[in-house]
Amino acid sequence: MLAGVILVTGATGAIGGNVLRLLAGGEHPVRALSRTPSSVPTLSGVEAVQGDFTDPDSLRRALDGVSAVLLVTVPNPPTVAHDVALLDAAVSAGVRRVVKLSAIGTGEWWNGQLVGSWHQETEDAVRGSGLDWTVLRPSTFASNTLGWARSIAVDGVVPDPVGGARQGVIDPRDVAGVAVAELVGDHSLGRTLTLTGPELISAADQAEVLGRLLGRTLRVEDLPLPAMRGRMEEDGWDSTAMELAVAGTGWARSGGNAVLTRTVEEVLGRPAATFEKWAVDHLSRFGG
Template identity: 55%
Template sequence: MILVTGATGTVGREVVRLLVARGAAVRAMTRNPANVPASLGVDIARADFDNSASLRAAVAGVESVFLLTAPASPSPHHDVALLEAAVAAGVSRVVKLSAIGTGETDDHNRTVGAWHQQAERAVHTSGAAWTVLRPSAFASNTLYWAPAIRSGSPVRNLTGNGRQGVIDPRDVAAVAVESLVSSAHAGQTYTLTGPDLLAVPDQAAQLERLLGRPVTTIDVPLDVARDEMIASGLNSSVVDVIVTGSGWARAGHNAVLTEDVPRLLGRPATSFEAWALDHLGTFAQRRSK
């Protein structure tokens, strides 16, 4: 039995789908079981990272765990809580979804992905065989641009001309599945990127070409972005994570490409263009009534 946490999110739901396609026994952990399609035929664990009893029930009889946490306020607490329950239940393998740049510092000596770094340490010392996945910026992050693009407004750009190895989250899920079903990846940390280094203006230009109409960007200084996010009511710890990561990428520190995805999947990593073509309808101009 493989437990997938975050089973209804961008990566988690694809991990569940791929595991089912391979005939694996899957348990999907979620706070909202109705969001798991019944057609998948998977076991469902209604659980919450802040409820230890629900975690114990979720890991009962499980051999491997895909560990994906997305707390409202950045903290390794959820990872640690799940790991403690998993180890007590005899789980033998953990695949942790982390993030590229974890543990590095930005130009102001602030740690990138500090809470991921703490969670990775907990995974390393858990006693279970582990694999850590550190993906670059998700292609799906651009879905947040859709309202601006549909209205003809410029896309807000916090990372300037900083290029990143933008990755299709479906590739991340595929690597996670390989790591879950094979012991060959134990003790490995994989940095997952797409095939190309792209800045936000590059992504906008590709969308412009595919849509056949202008897609523009506007640079937003990080101090301005910070003030705006705080004013909107966003938690200050979340704002710090966004600003630190964006500044790190803006400075060019995430201009990284690796061959981990093609090496592990036996095929090229999916391009941003290919991902965009599959999601083009989201960005398309709404028809006037």
């Protein structure tokens, strides 16, 4: 088992936050990087530090004495230079191990576009860094459905950008569990792991679960790609990030993400959690 401080980037996010919770109170001191450390939850053995991928000095400070890093690539806008800056600082600081959060579909093609092109570039940088590495490519997160909470509350509608396609929806806590195993465990490193939940499910399947648990009938509405792009523009998305997200969604919409693996079970020694399990645990976020 690796000893030393673990640095968690994206510590206020879906995966980084769950990695903190899993490591808290354990034998590894943990440092949680955020641009606003006051937003990092207070947890035993977790020190929140101020840091920004655009500020090399902050990365140097955060990496002092660190043995392993969880690298969460910022999604909006995705910036390859962020990850390269972190990797350079990690090598200089004598870090031994990096676990990079990537995404399923990276390196696939859709409509003439490379899916996850920025993940592809940073995966390659991780592999060439000289550090021990693991790349995690999770499927779509169960927690993405939190984005439906408002329209479910207002009119019971679930917008479906993937047009009925089925995906191996994964509980972010399982992604975090695998990340922790790779950060501190004795695995054969140098692996690219595709992580999925235990079942292929559509937005309609997820709406059925949420509706049943909430005691309501929810209506699924297809959200074609041009309409999705329009909503993202209204929400002020960076244009590059938007086109990359549209390409990934188009790939999923075409059935590309109908993929299941058993990697979570192989690493954690128990089956991956179902969407229903995640929904039960988070029902209050939907007004349940």
